[in-house]
Amino acid sequence: MTSNLEAPLRRAERDAERVVAPPIVSVENLSKTYASGFQALKHIDLEIRRGEIFALLGPNGAGKTTLISIICGLVNASEGRVLADGFDIERDYREARSRIGLVPQELTNEAFETVWATVSFSRGLFGKPPNPEHIERVLKSLALWDKRNNKLITLSGGMKRRVLIAKALSHEPRILFLDEPTAGVDVELRREMWEVVRGLRDSGVTIILTTHYIEEAEEMADRIGVINNGEIVLVEEKRELMRKLGSKQLTLHLLHPLGEIPEALIAYHLELAADGKELIYHYDASLALDCESGDDASGITALLGDLDAAGIHFKDLHTKQSSLEEIFVSLVRGRQ
Amino acid sequence: MNFYSVRAIYTFEMARTARTLLQSIVSPVISTSLYFVVFGAAIGSRITEIEGVSYGAFIVPGLIMLMLLTQSVSNASFGIFFPKFSGTIYELLSAPVSSFEIVLGYVGAAATKSILLGLIILATAGFFVPLQIAHPFWMLLFLVLTAVTFSLLGFIIGIWADGFEKLQLVPLLIITPLTFLGGSFYAIDMLPPFWQGVTLFNPVVYLVSGFRWSFYGISDVSLGASLTMILLFLALSLAVVSWIFKTGYRIKP
Numbered sequence: 224m225t226s227n228l229e230a231p232l233r234r235a236e237r238d239a240e241r242v243v244a245p246p247i248v249s250v251e252n253l254s255k256t257y258a259s260g261f262q263a264l265k266h267i268d269l270e271i272r273r274g275e276i277f278a279l280l281g282p283n284g285a286g287k288t289t290l291i292s293i294i295c296g297l298v299n300a301s302e303g304r305v306l307a308d309g310f311d312i313e314r315d316y317r318e319a320r321s322r323i324g325l326v327p328q329e330l331t332n333e334a335f336e337t338v339w340a341t342v343s344f345s346r347g348l349f350g351k352p353p354n355p356e357h358i359e360r361v362l363k364s365l366a367l368w369d370k371r372n373n374k375l376i377t378l379s380g381g382m383k384r385r386v387l388i389a390k391a392l393s394h395e396p397r398i399l400f401l402d403e404p405t406a407g408v409d410v411e412l413r414r415e416m417w418e419v420v421r422g423l424r425d426s427g428v429t430i431i432l433t434t435h436y437i438e439e440a441e442e443m444a445d446r447i448g449v450i451n452n453g454e455i456v457l458v459e460e461k462r463e464l465m466r467k468l469g470s471k472q473l474t475l476h477l478l479h480p481l482g483e484i485p486e487a488l489i490a491y492h493l494e495l496a497a498d499g500k501e502l503i504y505h506y507d508a509s510l511a512l513d514c515e516s517g518d519d520a521s522g523i524t525a526l527l528g529d530l531d532a533a534g535i536h537f538k539d540l541h542t543k544q545s546s547l548e549e550i551f552v553s554l555v556r557g558r559q
Numbered sequence: 560m561n562f563y564s565v566r567a568i569y570t571f572e573m574a575r576t577a578r579t580l581l582q583s584i585v586s587p588v589i590s591t592s593l594y595f596v597v598f599g600a601a602i603g604s605r606i607t608e609i610e611g612v613s614y615g616a617f618i619v620p621g622l623i624m625l626m627l628l629t630q631s632v633s634n635a636s637f638g639i640f641f642p643k644f645s646g647t648i649y650e651l652l653s654a655p656v657s658s659f660e661i662v663l664g665y666v667g668a669a670a671t672k673s674i675l676l677g678l679i680i681l682a683t684a685g686f687f688v689p690l691q692i693a694h695p696f697w698m699l700l701f702l703v704l705t706a707v708t709f710s711l712l713g714f715i716i717g718i719w720a721d722g723f724e725k726l727q728l729v730p731l732l733i734i735t736p737l738t739f740l741g742g743s744f745y746a747i748d749m750l751p752p753f754w755q756g757v758t759l760f761n762p763v764v765y766l767v768s769g770f771r772w773s774f775y776g777i778s779d780v781s782l783g784a785s786l787t788m789i790l791l792f793l794a795l796s797l798a799v800v801s802w803i804f805k806t807g808y809r810i811k812p
Contacts (some may be wrong), residue, residue, distance in 0.1 A: 257812060295653040298812050317561070320655040331646030335578060347567025348654045390650065 230557035234402040245309070246270035247398055247429045248294065253303035255289050255453075263289040267303070271398075275429040276420065278461075280437070280551055286453040287433040288328060291400050295325045308397060319348060324396035326434075328403040330383045334376040338367055341375060342389045349394035361392045365419060381412045388419070399423060401432040405439060417443055437548035447547070451555050464550065471544050473523060475502040475530070475537040486532050491526050502530075502537070564656040568664025569671075576672050583634070584676060587626050591680045594622050595687040598744060609746050610777045615688035620771040621743025622684070627677045627702065628709050628738055628763070633732050635669035635713030640720055643810070649736050652811060658804030662714065669710035670703070677702050691774065697782075698773035704789050705766055709734075711796035718809050737763045742771075747779040762788055 248271035255264040263286045269435040271277050281287050294305050294312060305312045307319040333341055336481075342358055361391040362368045365385040375383060384404070401420070405413040420443060424430055434440055440447055440461070447464055449456040459463075467473060480499035506521040530537070576583045599615030606614040642648040651661060684690060692698050712729075720726040741763030747755055758764055759780070769785025772778035778785070802808070 295649075297652045299807055317655040317657075320653060323653065323655050325649065327646070327649050329646050331649065332648060333645070344567050344571050345650060347563045347570075348650060348656065350561045350563045350655055352563060494596055518745070 228253065234441050239358065241365040244273045247273045247308055248431070249306040250290075250294070251304045252308075253290070253293065253305060255286075255293060255298065255555050256301045264293075264452050267453075267455055269448065269455055269458065271429060271431055272446070274424065274427055275427055275445040276432065276443050277446050277448060279433045279448045279450060280440055281432065281433075281450035282546075282555055285450045287450055288402055289453075290450065291325070291402055291431070293353035295323055295400060296320055297412075317350075321394065322397045324391035324394065324399045326384075326387045326391045326399070326401045326404055328390075330380060330387070332375045332383055332386060337372050337374055337375055338362065338366065338378070338386055338389070339352075339371040341386065342393050345390040346393035351394045357395065358389075358393060361389050364422065365389050366415070381408045384408055385416070388416075396428065398429045398431070401430060403434060404432055405434070405436060413439070437546065437551055441547040449551060449554055456554055461547070465544065465547065469519075471506055471542055473506065473540065473542050475504070476539040477502055477534040478538050483537065485535070487533050488526075488529055491522065491529075502535075561656050561660050564654060565660050565667070568651075568656075568661065569668045570749050572665060572668030573671065575638070576634075576668075583630075583672060584679065587630055587676055588679055588683055591622050591626055591682055592687070593755065594618070595684060599687055609749075610775075612775050612777065613688065616690060616775075617746075617771075618744050619681070619684045619688060619690065620774050621738075621741075621767050623677050623680050623702075624705065624741075624763070624767050625735075625738045625743050626680055626732050627673050627705055628766075629730055630676055631669060631673040631798045632713035632716060632734055633704050634672050635666055635710040636717035636726055636730075637713075638669055639714055639717035640726055643717070648810065658801070660770055661804075662711075662800055664699035665716050666707065666710045666745045669713060673706040673710065674702055674723070677706070686804065693776045694773040698770070700775055701770045701785075701789070704793065705770070708748040708789060708793040711793070711800060715796065715803065716801050718803055721809070737761050738767075742767045742779055746777075762792060 248269075250269040253264055253267040253269075256260070256262045267286075267290065269290075279287050279290070289298060294299045294307065295317065298310065305319075308322045310318040310322070312319045317525055325416065336344070339358065341360075342362065343353065343355075346354065346358065348378065359368065362371055365388060367382065367385055367389055370378060370382060375386060388401075388404070404420070405416055408416065417439070420430055420432070432439070434442070444461050446458060447461050448458040474496075477500055481495060481502065482499060484493050484495060491504060494505075495501070496503055504523070504526055595615065595618075598618055603614035603618070608614070609617045642651060681690070693792035716726065716729050720728075740758065741761050742758070743763075747758055747764065747768075750758060763783040765780055767781040769782055769789070772782055772785070803810070
């Protein structure tokens with residue numbers, strides 16, 4: 224019993240620490256207008272908590288990569304300030320950047336270098352003395368050890384992606400940015416990489432990832448930020464977000480098919496499906512049953528009572544919650 | 560100073576030379592040897608001495624300078640252009656390195672390669688013609704200053720170029736003609752008076768002249784003018800590089 228409770232307790236402790244500790248990345252009033260006049264970011268404020276996995280979601284051109292690029296030093300901000308572990312990314316760029324690792328979206332690498340040489344180069348470039356033991360640990364954790372003497376040009380796409388992660392981890396960063404980390408990676412490898420990312424989070428590294436794969440955010444993130452048209456639309460705990468915005472669907476498999484919805488049940492806005500064999504009811508997931516008063520704002524208790532009164536019986540039922548993808552689409556559409 | 564970062568860039572660039580030994584070292588040495596055979600031995604045997612120096616020996620400083628200029632520009636421009644082209648420049652920009660350290664790494668490596676190449680060509684020349692170096696310190700100083708200055712120019716070209724064509728444009732259309740017309744193969748006073756005047760606007764004349772003076776004590780222009788010109792060009796290149804990093808020109812939007 225005790226061991227069953229340990230994991231959730233540890234998670235709760237870690238969550239509490241994250242909330243109390245000062246943010247590891249702090250973005251204040253950040254704007255970016257490119258020379259072409261395109262405004263990629265509009266007065267962004269964002270705080271990333273220490274040790275969390277933060278997923279930044281948004282459609283193409285929303286400003287995800289620009290935001291990451293500014294924090295990592297690839298793009299100049301037009302306005303605003305960013306602190307990484309308390310250091311200003313412009314004034315104290317050496318301190319700030321030495322704490323940050325970046326895995327870019329594109330598979331960019333020196334084709335004729337070996338895995339070992341390119342990862343060792345990255346460590347040196349970030350001002351760290353050689354540490355073959357650390358490089359070995361990183362390569363082994365990413366299943367690249369056997370390929371250490373291979374030239375990058377001979378590696379598969381998934382392996383090249385892992386090399387980029389190894390390069391970003393070579394200087395032991397506290398903050399890791401993963402820009403579309405599993406783009407073009409097969410399902411099996413994607414799951415392996417999720418495990419690697421979780422392992423990094425457990426070792427104390429804060430992870431900020433952008434992704435098109437909602438499944439990825441749903442699977443891994445502690446908190447979700449949604450960016451659209453250069454603005455942060457919302458930032459929320461993943462579980463809270465799904466609870467708040469996720470609509471639920473109750474499907475009743477009827478004993479006898481219905482031709483139409485009876486008058487008495489019109490108020491519930493029910494849908495008939497599967498030739499009248501299924502009755503579908505949509506309700507708000509955040510409206511839970513109040514156990515003390517017995518009030519059920521979701522309307523399920525009342526619906527079941529009314530169905531019974533109308534002589535409609537069912538042989539089975541199931542509920543389904545909206546995926547993060549559905550929530551994301553509805554959020555972005557809502558803004559447009 | 561971020562010593563490990565500079566060392567990483569420098570050794571990475573030097574390793575590239577080792578990987579491309581044929582292109583970096585062997586090819587320039589062979590082409591210079593051909594110059595010696597054609598100009599020094601074949602044509603040079605028909606040309607009288609120039610200010611007491613045999614024609615074959617006379618062209619050695621000019622040939623070294625020709626290789627030094629083209630290879631410095633080519634090494635340094637490719638060194639910084641390739642990360643831009645392949646996208647790996649993201650790592651350089653996100654690293655805790657100052658612009659000075661980046662330049663030190665790239666330009667240092669390119670200049671080292673050119674200086675090594677210059678010395679190899681000098682040694683090769685010894686097989687073809689009798690050599691003398693009257694002022695070895697000045698010879699090395701001109702070698703180093705020219706390699707560093709033109710590596711800086713190459714670095715600027717590498718940043719400016721947005722395609723392979725532009726990368727080749729300046730070395731082919733500007734550096735090589737200026738070197739050929741800069742007294743590499745002749746003394747300025749061998750030209751008609753009008754062209755003697757025009758040629759003084761060619762900055763390479765001052766480099767070749769100063770370098771040749773360090774070998775044989777003969778020059779087209781004064782040593783002071785040669786030194787002033789190379790230092791002026793060095794200062795100008797440094798100013799442009801510093802402007803590039805200040806504004807993020809073509810590397811940081």
